[in-house]
Amino acid sequence: MMLEVKDLCVSYGAIKAVRGISFYVDEGEIITLIGANGAGKTTTLNSISNIIKKQSGSIFFNGNDITAVHPDKIVRQNLIQVPEGRRIFANLTVLENLELGAYLRKDKDGIERDMERVFGFFPRLKERIRQNAGTLSGGEQQMLAMGRALMAQPKLLLLDEPSMGLAPILVDEIFEIIRRINADGTTILLVEQNAFKALSIADRAYVLETGTVTKSGKASDLIADDSVKSAYLGG
Template sequence: MSMLEVKDLVVSYGAIKALKGISFSVEQGEVITLIGSNGAGKTTTLHSISNLIKKESGSILFEGEDITNLSADKIVNRGLIQVPEGRRVFANMSVRENIEMGAYLRKDKEQIKKDMEWCYELFPRLKERLSQMSGTLSGGEQQMLAMARALMSKPRLLLLDEPSMGLAPILVDEIFNIVQKISKAGTTILLVEQNAFKALSIANRAYILETGSIAKGGNAADLANDDAVRKAYLGG
């Protein structure tokens, strides 16, 4: 049984079919990436899984349970946590308060403390800025904060939407190193990313989305060496 199974997912925005019946799976412990150009349907796929947008048809199974029509808050309760594109931190709250917000559904106080310490290890920049207002952080720091907040929810499956968007190359490397550490610590990851080269370098498997359909899927290393993929997404 796959951890996540998306079957024949169809989503429309008015007359436009954003997703045309896509199917894919995520196994426990994997890093899976969805790559594709702008408007290919990557973010729509994540929003459909989190039930933030209405699906026309298709089904989504998480750990064997049908979550297709489960409300977004119940999906979060199951341990399926999304880090949205554009970061969306609580700007008027401190870094510490944002991180604590991630754990608001949890009761295990001792483990929460340990998880906060782990977040500070993963994101030392945040540890230096705990009392700073989150809205005053740089883009890269806000991305780290959004990820730290999500990790405090104890995700079983972490959905990452464009974590490198708008970041300087040195920060992109840092974010991807952190994604690898999160994966090694046992969290399964579904990554949507425009930086196909970086995404393929850390993923186990990848699916290429083109205008709402999966054009190709397979082992990430194989796709990174595929001539057609290199030409379309990796700049030759």
């Protein structure tokens, strides 16, 4: 397996945000974590990237224990996160944001190829290459955040709420691009409030409630599950 999370626990003071969850991601999959606000989804991703401190548990990536590895060294292993809220560099151009995604790389030809690959997924970024990122629409900023991550050549891409704040037509576009990125060879772990969309493109899914995994299985099975339907799919 590519990623294995074992008995992960994370607390914020007295609040237990994640309570001993375990799950795995195999190479080539799209795996989604779904659940209500406060279920522990973003905390889980931030724990994998070691942005926040874990209370206990272990995380393995491609067989290596990365539980206590510094975030920049996790990036060097090609495990890349697109954070909630995009976190683009608003005062830099689209091109400069994308170049920063490749800051660890020295292969100039490879960087140029990947830049064209990103523009293949996101043609609008090429149209706006000299614009400051802060002048982009919300959907374009999400595309830029994903494009910047792709410039780091992720083996595993962590996506945190990619559809947040987007118009429905843009949500459809973003999810189609996620599917294409996966088909092009990138494994994806997706956290997403839009459970229907997430389950529609995922291979498998885990349902989180108050920091614990309450259900897991094939996404196609969970999308047909009555309890999942009533809790997350509007009926």
